[in-house]
Amino acid sequence: MLTDTDKEFLSLTATFTAGYQLFFFLIAAVFQFDKLTDFAGSTNFVIIALLTLVKKGSWHLRQVVLTAMIVIWSTRLALYLFFRILRWGEDKRYDRMRHNVGNLAVFFIFQGLWVWTVTLPVTVVNASDKDPSIQAEDIIGWIMWFVGTIVEILADKDKFSFKNSPESKGKWCEIGLWKYSRHPNYFGDILLTWGYFVASLPIIEGAEWLVLIGPVFLTLLLLFVSGLTILEKSGDKKFGNVEAYRVYKKRTSPLIPLPRSIYGNLPYWFKAVFLFEFPIYNLQSKDKTEVEFVLPYLWIHEFVDEVLKLCWRVSDGGK
Structure with a gap:
């Protein structure tokens, strides 16, 4: 069973995520302004990780490292996406949603689910009173996160350079990591997300295995939906x-x-x-x-x- 603290933290993160995404949804819907859409998702991760760490106040090494992993990855992603939208202007991905409140609502609902499920490992770890010594699962999870983050950074850099090249018109990207994978950025994202889960294994037990929803949801979302x-x-x-x-x-x-x-x-x-x-x-x-x-x-x-x-x-x- 989930502990009372688990339930409290899960409820807190779900409520905050819903409210945070609703706030940015209203901005996007009222002003038809999508430059903050991706920023809303990325920064949500930062706040959830820091909120649960500070609220618990244990500051165990495992909690600090896992929180830092979330904060570093999501801060980098937020800055990159925000810079990209400023550089390129309107994002064509949102053409279908920009003038339709229903479509926009569906997007923000999925974005909220993405944030809440992927942060489940850090939420449960930060809520826990357990603090076993650092184990192999921790190290493996940290390495997975590091490799996945580096892959995602390099893939984004390669794609950004390609898109800004005059020679890219009418061509597909196959420079850098894109020569070895058609979607290396998604590979990095999936790998680092599974890293969060693996790094939480020394803590989770019983119903806390629900944190598995995070990497599974993201993997299925990227492979078969969006x-x-x-x-x-x-x-x-x-x-x-x-x-x-x-x-x-x-x-x-x-x-x-x-x-x-x-x-x-x-x-x-x-x-x-x-x-x-x-x-x-x-x-x-x-x-x-x-x-x-x-x-x-x-x-x-x-x-x-x-x-x-x-x-x-x-x-x-x-x-």
Whole structure:
């Protein structure tokens, strides 16, 4: 069972996150201003981590380190996203939401869930009275976070440089880490989020295993909802008829950075089963082997796509 302190901290973080996201939702809805949208999500992490640490007041090493991990990562992300939106102006990702309150509300609800679930490990650790000695799980979790953060920073730097290059028009990014992964930033994000969970293992027991919701939610969100699925579909729409792009997809891992000489020679079934090359990322493939593998899953993709469209129609007021 969850302790009374666990329940108190979980309730506190959920309430604060809901209120914080509501505040920025109202700003975005009333003023149709989306330059603070990503900033609202990133800074929410900082406040949750520091709030739970200070409220408990134990200041155990594990609590301080895990809190610092959240604060460092989210502060960097907040500054990067804020600088990017100032540099590029309006974010095209929000075109569908900017003038529709329903769509905007759906976005902020998911953003709130993202913040609350990913911070579950630090919330439970900071709420705990337990303070066992530093164990292997702590070190492994910290290393996962460090590697994931570095990967995300490098991937963002490479993508930002590419987007600001005159030569990028009409091309896809394959410089730096993007040469080894089609989405290295998401790989870094997923890895560091699982690092939070692993670093909390020496503390959690019983119902506290609910912290597993955090990395699972983020992983599923990026793989099947708001991340790879949307970007792969967008890439296929833009470049699907370009032979060089099809070769690029076949040789480049969708998530885990791998040398092209290795990934490109692996059979498609192996990529799909072990390396996240899911059929929904290759619906426009013209390769016979891939098509035969993809077809049995096509109806699943269409079903999920229709469900998402229905959600948007509901938020649009039935339009």
